Amino acid sequence: MPAPEHAPERLNDFVLKFANVNGTGSASANTLIMKSIFRSGVPVVGKNYFPSNIQGLPTWYEIRVSAEGHHSRTGRVDLMLAMNIETYGRDVKEVAPGGFLLYDSTWPRSSLLERHDITVLGVPLARLCNENFEGVRNRILMKNICYAGVLAALLDIDLEVIRALVTEQYAKKPKLVDANMKAIDLGYAFAKANLPCPLPLRVVRLDKTAGHVLIDGNTAAGLGCLYAGATVGAWYPITPSTSLMDAFRGFCERYRVDAATGERNYVVLQAEDELAAIGMVIGASWNGARAFTPTSGPGISLMNEFIGLAYYAEVPCVIFDVQRVGPSTGMPTRTQQCDLLLCAYASHGDTRHVLLFPSDPAECFHFAAQAFDLAERLQTPVFVLSDLDIGMNDWMVPELTWDDAYRPDRGKVLSAEELAKLEKFHRYVDKDGDGITYRTLPGVSPKGAYFTRGSGHNQTGGYTEDAAEYRQVVDRLKRKFGTAATLVPKAVLEGPGNRDVGIVSHGSCDGPIREALGRLARDGLTLDYLRVRAFPFGAEVESFLAQHSAILVIEQNRDAQLKSLLTLETAVEKHKLRSILHYDGLPMTADFIAEAVRTALGATARRAAVAG
């Protein structure tokens, strides 16, 4: 069959979307396709749009193939694999003009006729699998693997690459290798004989993925906790953070179990709720272990009281907030950056917290480790604000590496010997002028004993209701926050820094922003871009804001929380800031940003003209 004439060639630059039913085992087939493209040296990114459900509801998986290495969502679909009869109608509509639709032609579908500007490809997947495999469950699973074979033929993916992946995956179950390869060959052969292989959108080998891995942010963060030397993890399961603790536990089972004795050099505590989870982290950190909890927005809401205690009593703790769509239960399986203000000022009273904003899984790994150093150095809660897009999707990032010279910064903790030299130990006396005081651990020396409390206390740790004593402690906490601003990861500047207009953003906005900036630059529009990586904001954020006359703040929430934080916590004049907001639960696209920037710049130009 000849290739359709109206389809332009798209080599290594297209989007595949798989419409599946959740719980049918489609994930492994989708991952297989993505990894085989990755192993062909072509950059990819996978995004999972799944329901808050166990089995039977629609789920989509999207693979973007991008020779240029862009990892944001595009919003377009070049090839739709429509495997879910329930969503078929909308899946057909989503295909870009000139695109392709692949469906299971075992059963006829009348709505096929709806589009004349796309190419429809039918493969009798169910029939092929029913004829070749036994057992209902097996046939369903093999149907997925079979379409992977069809795609291999259509996209011109090397079968040997796929075979190698399947062999690795089922290294311990060789029988499954044969069954899977049989299904792949079935699909491949059918496509070769009956479909226009290869399609104009296809994979051409490159060498752009060497030194890179495909990993999700939660796995990377769990790995970061392992390398940071965390020994206590406490959590309450919540989407989309659950896989972070699963990853940590998995790595611990592999690397933290004494081979001779079976002893575990870690404890994972599944708490009864998030309140208990953070309580456990506080107890463990107070007692000198590195401890953390992964959660999402609803969990942070519940943890608020304890977070205030940790702030005021100055107990280190590390909290991962893998953000999902709020408010309330919201959309648990969709992404947003909606917990900035919640985390920045968590708990009642005057509190301010250290936040880190990783933009991809690699930063999840490094920031995870850094979060423990900061928490112990500053003796305060540190939040790593990831989101569902980073946490649960597979991103291509440079291979994670570790420096064996790293040693944890345990902060100002006095040993028995150091205590022996002191005349008397006082918990909250600022000896070094940085707002950070010395602490002691239980069990070390009776001389180090002090009373930790969330009630009013003076600098010796004693209970107080005295106005001056109270102020002395909370004023020092404010100074400590100033010290934090000098220790957190610095913002990253792209551009010379002296352009008229600047973008300020954070976290997972980074991918689409950089892609959009490239596109705008080709149109002659150049902007500076500052990616904030932490709160409190460092001096570099202040100067960027001061140096630009117009600043676009791009973020993924309705209420412009990053913009609010900049307004509250820097000297920036509010009128200089304009928001570009995206908050429908899907990751942002470069198209959206480019368009919003053009609109905003038009408005800025008009304003300037009026003012001039």
Next chain:
Amino acid sequence: MTSIVKPKIAHPSLPKNELGLTRRGYEGTMSTLCAGCGHDSITAAIVEACWGLSMRPEQLVKLSGIGCSSKTTAYFVSGAHGFNGVHGRMPSIAAGANAANRELTYIGISGDGDSLSIGLGQLAHAIRRNVNMLYVIENNGVYGLTKGQFSASADIGTKSKKGEANLQSPVDPVLLALTLGASFVARSFSGDKAQLVPLLQAGLRHQGFALIDVLSPCVTFNDHEGSTKSYAFTREHYHAAVEADFVPRASEIAVDYAPGESKVVGLHDGSHVRLKKLDGGYDPSDRAAAYSYIERKLKDGEYVTGLIHAGDGSASELHAVNQTAATPLNRLPYERLTPGAAALGKLMARYR
């Protein structure tokens, strides 16, 4: 108000324990509770118990929530770290602290409001998780700091100071602990130091979660006629089922009871509790029997006290279940915790 530090001057003739410390070495700051408060008697019993055990002060970790009872952790063993957390959530802090260092001795002090209302969930799960700690509930049936509201342990019909009768049924911490599988459950009375001290010692040495519910009258808000948690009422309806003696490790167990009347319960560290049954036929090792006995007596308006249930909690203790390293996690050197750069390089192959 600022806590008052007691002068640490001890008369040379005061008796010393194995560590050479007098009882004064186990005291804390001056209590700020009302004169006559049952909690102060419990504090004194804890001082006596720790002194008697020759416990190194820094080996003890004191944890509490919020309320009158929770303040008392400041009033004993000033050489121990204390953590006065948030209301009802001490058990989770205790679990985390214990996870980090399994070697220390953990004592949690709570009240009926802290444990049975706001903290009921955390208490239940600490029992279920079998955190190795002694958990003392200083139970007075009333909220003191907020001036006299009923707590969840108030009996039906008991009268508040203003004369209002409580209509809701109480949560009994002993029955709760028995239901959830606690391996050490006791009840005592703040006015009975002779009973309380050995119970505290046994609870501190017990491997696993040990709960002692101590009836501790509130002199200000719940010591009037019509209250079922007053000193007068408690003394009258107080029924010791089992008398317990704590026998330290390496001491002789002298059998001075008639056969069938006494029972020796071994504790994990080699010490023992010797029980003397005051009520014929009562067997504290039989959880189900203990439960129905307590429930029956409660219906008759009697508080059964003593070591109500003692079993072996060591197999289901938090670290036993987790197979945690014998060395406390907070002392493991970083070299034992990091897989190293080479291992990471190898691991990365899985993500290609």
